[in-house]
Amino acid sequence: MSKLYIFGIGGTGARVLKSLTFLLASGVGCNSDTIVPILIDPDAANGDVSRSTDVLRKYQAIRKELNFDNEAKNEFFKTPIESLTPNFNIRIQNSNKKFKEFIEYSTLDKKNKALISLLFSEKNLNADMEVGFKGNPNMGSVVLNQFNQSEDFASFASSFSQGDKIFIVSSIFGGTGASGFPLLLKNIRSADVALDNFALLREAPIGAISVLPYFGVKKDQESDIEKSTFVSKTKAALRYYQHGVNNDVNAMYYIGDSLHKDYENNEGSTLQKNDAHFIELASALAVLNFANSNIGDERVVKEFGIENDTNNITFNDLNEGTKGTVFKPLTQYYLFHLYLKKQLKNNLDMNFASTLGINSSFLSGDFYVKLRSFNDEYWAWLNQMSANERGFSPFTLEENNSNILDSVKGIQLKNGGFFQGRSNYERFTENLSKTSRAVNKASGIENRFIENFYLATEKLVKEK
Known part of the structure; x- marks a missing residue:
């Protein structure tokens, strides 16, 4: 039985998984026999992650009571959703402390402290990571580089089989998604020989969607998140992806929007509960496009578009x-x-x-x-x-x-x-x-x- 492992990184990844769950509940077809969502977010109390986890659990509880034998005519809740861990997430160790404590800054010698000061600002070093990386992928790339050593990642590797696929969902303009995607991809494509099925992981069909800016945040002097940096961060990440990412995925999807609504500027935790957005629905369709495609050795890049450029999309505005x-x-x-x-x-x-x-x-x-x-x-x-x-x-x-x-x-x-x-x-x-x-x-x-x-x-x- 083929499985599609979907890594949802950060708040955007979680919201895309929620949209995917509603599509599957309504009967949108998926050629993979089973969906296995895996959330990656150091902010354990993230409101978007909690809401998505709740929806996934309800889907599982409903589908558990249904039968889909050869005589079944129902398509609602047809695709099974399995959980690899109790909360669908890979646990990130030691992410609830200040960044300088995580890298053990106080133990470094003078030369290494000087190097660190070139890579990270004083604000970075003193940042509390309990609610994530607050739009700083340079911090995220250090902290998230440990998840391949976790028991949860080992469980993922052990359950992976011939014929399974992987899809990665992340935003490119924040901290967790922009740093987590290339790190996860690197750790899969160069899976340690100590991991079960490492050879299968290295050659696995992998698809990914990189979500460009599609919302803003309101100005808040107390917040480290500033929407004016979203575009510059996106450009920098795209340049890196062009050489360090695109060649390692079988199908790369890009999506974004020039129309931006400003959300409340919540850095994370329970207050981060962004409203659902069409971009997340379209991103979920990218997951299904990958699941329903025959993936060979070729590398493809895809984008999403609508038929009519309108502020309020209806079915007739879609292709x-x-x-x-x-x-x-x-x-x-x-x-x-x-x-x-x-x-x-x-x-x-x-x-x-x-x-x-x-x-x-x-x-x-x-x-x-x-x-x-x-x-x-x-x-x-x-x-x-x-x-x-x-x-x-x-x-x-x-x-x-x-x-x-x-x-x-x-x-x-x-x-x-x-x-x-x-x-x-x-x-x-x-x-x-x-x-x-x-x-x-x-x-x-x-x-x-x-x-x-x-x-x-x-x-x-x-x-x-």
């Missing part, structure tokens, strides 16, 4: 390939969420509910509670992308609108037929009752429930 990938799955899951949120508890007397055994006890059970919580995260993700800049707003996002089939922007509902003179939810309920007959009654109630909603929403989208 046909991207639209074909996301339109049906995201719309189906959107409809799925709305029915659970607004209609299901009032429709337990309908045919589909009695056929599948759906009742109030099921709605109060652990599976359904976790599913609703996951769906609320999906809804928040859509809302955050819609309000961001550049925004991705393919739906009206009106929970109280009964005309849910008209809520896909820019796409006209087909007239006549069963839709004529009927409410959208009535048609939805009728489809649920019809498709419930095709569901395998011998499978568990959780499986019957999810499969029925997948089939009903698929039918609605095709009819629309």
Whole structure:
């Protein structure tokens, strides 16, 4: 069974993994049998990392109750997500101290202290690394160079098999991502012979996406992070990547945006909770593009583009390939969420509910509670992308609108037929009752429930 190991470095890496999780939940296809997310961030309390970890765990808990044998018709939550470590992360040792303490500055002789002063400012040396590197890749490159000696990295190497792939997600304009990516790549391509499967790692198919600036931060005199340095850091890193990185990956993806919304200037920890952004969704699509491609010995470089340069992207503003990938799955899951949120508890007397055994006890059970919580995260993700800049707003996002089939922007509902003179939810309920007959009654109630909603929403989208 082939696995795709996805290293999400820093806050951007974590947010891209969260977007990928929602794409997989909605049924976007992935040719790898299993996804293995691995987060790398020295800021253990990072809010973005915590939120992404929470979404990944909920996905795992939901999928654990579902069956995907040869007869399964459901695509929701189809791709397994496995965890290599309890919190999906490689633990970084000794990163909760000042940088000068980490490099044992006080023990250096006079000449070495002079050398260090050329490479690191006084502010660097006295920086507290508990919340990461605060946009300083020169610090990150020193601290992160130890993760290949960790037990977690050894576990990754031991689990790696022939046919597996690796993908690395990082930003290029901060501290953790810009330094972590080349170091991780170096440690994989020159894997120590003491590691299990070192020969496989050295020749593994590797893809990576480097995320260029796509947001800014508000001015804060108390913060070490300054958005005016993002472009210069990006240029410097790109020059290095051109000679020290690009030749070591099979597929290199680049993405960024000239439209920048300024976020709150939080250096890290629990306060770093950036809103979801379309760039992160597009980056997640790069992961799937790599997973679904046949990778040979050639080296390719790819970029992402939209069809229409607009501040508010809808499905019609995407090129046909991207639209074909996301339109049906995201719309189906959107409809799925709305029915659970607004209609299901009032429709337990309908045919589909009695056929599948759906009742109030099921709605109060652990599976359904976790599913609703996951769906609320999906809804928040859509809302955050819609309000961001550049925004991705393919739906009206009106929970109280009964005309849910008209809520896909820019796409006209087909007239006549069963839709004529009927409410959208009535048609939805009728489809649920019809498709419930095709569901395998011998499978568990959780499986019957999810499969029925997948089939009903698929039918609605095709009819629309």
